[in-house]
Amino acid sequence: MLSTHQPLLQAKNISHKFDYPLFNNVDIELNTAQSIAIIGASGSGKSTLLNLLSSLLKPHEGEVIYNDTSLYELKKRELLKIRRDDFGIIFQAHYLFRGFSAQENLEVASLLSGNAINNELLKELNIDFVLHQGVGELSGGQQQRLSIARVLTKQPKVIFADEPTGNLDKATASDVIRNLFYYIKNNQAGMIIVTHENDIAMQCDKVYELVDLELKVIK
Numbered sequence: 001m002l003s004t005h006q007p008l009l010q011a012k013n014i015s016h017k018f019d020y021p022l023f024n025n026v027d028i029e030l031n032t033a034q035s036i037a038i039i040g041a042s043g044s045g046k047s048t049l050l051n052l053l054s055s056l057l058k059p060h061e062g063e064v065i066y067n068d069t070s071l072y073e074l075k076k077r078e079l080l081k082i083r084r085d086d087f088g089i090i091f092q093a094h095y096l097f098r099g100f101s102a103q104e105n106l107e108v109a110s111l112l113s114g115n116a117i118n119n120e121l122l123k124e125l126n127i128d129f130v131l132h133q134g135v136g137e138l139s140g141g142q143q144q145r146l147s148i149a150r151v152l153t154k155q156p157k158v159i160f161a162d163e164p165t166g167n168l169d170k171a172t173a174s175d176v177i178r179n180l181f182y183y184i185k186n187n188q189a190g191m192i193i194v195t196h197e198n199d200i201a202m203q204c205d206k207v208y209e210l211v212d213l214e215l216k217v218i219k
Contacts, residue, residue, distance in 0.1 A: 014062035039200035040210035054160040088156030103131040110152040
């Protein structure tokens with residue numbers, strides 16, 4: 001059970017580099033029912049930072065703490081269990097099962113999580129009428145909304161979203177963001193979102209900008 005006296009997720013003194021440094025001594029604290037946006041120029045390391053926070057990549061220095069546990073001190077199977085059960089990751093690439101229908105993609109998430117598919121959510125995301133179609137028959141925007149519905153079917157405690165509205169028109173993007181905010185508020189979850197859209201970022205509870213190797217507080 002998550003402690004009510006500790007943040008949902010913490011990053012402490014995260015530093016990372018490839019052939020060049022990306023950022024140094026990054027600290028983030030995410031609480032329940034809270035949203036955080038990370039903005040910055042292309043190539044500043046936003047997506048890499050999200051991968052570090054979501055346990056997909058290990059930082060060169062620092063630690064990420066979830067439920068009072070340092071993620072990178074866990075055994076591989078324990079880390080995979082948290083990633084499967086507690087984390088929901090919305091990628092820029094959708095990573096849908098290409099040989100499956102939209103319905104079957106949702107059924108996989110439902111089977112693995114034990115949670116029912118939310119038909120009202122599918123209507124809100126305007127994909128309820130394409131469930132019989134194969135993934136390859138869907139537009140890029142429909143695939144993005146399907147991937148978001150699949151993540152929310154898991155009912156994760158933390159959502160990591162990398163440009164979740166990048167392939168969507170303004171009206172649809174607004175619907176998607178509204179659903180994500182509604183989910184975290186009503187499920188005592190948290191969300192960290194990478195976005196280049198300032199109007200979306202400013203709707204979040206906290207906003208950070210990656211600039212000059214540092215994560216600076218904007219809001």
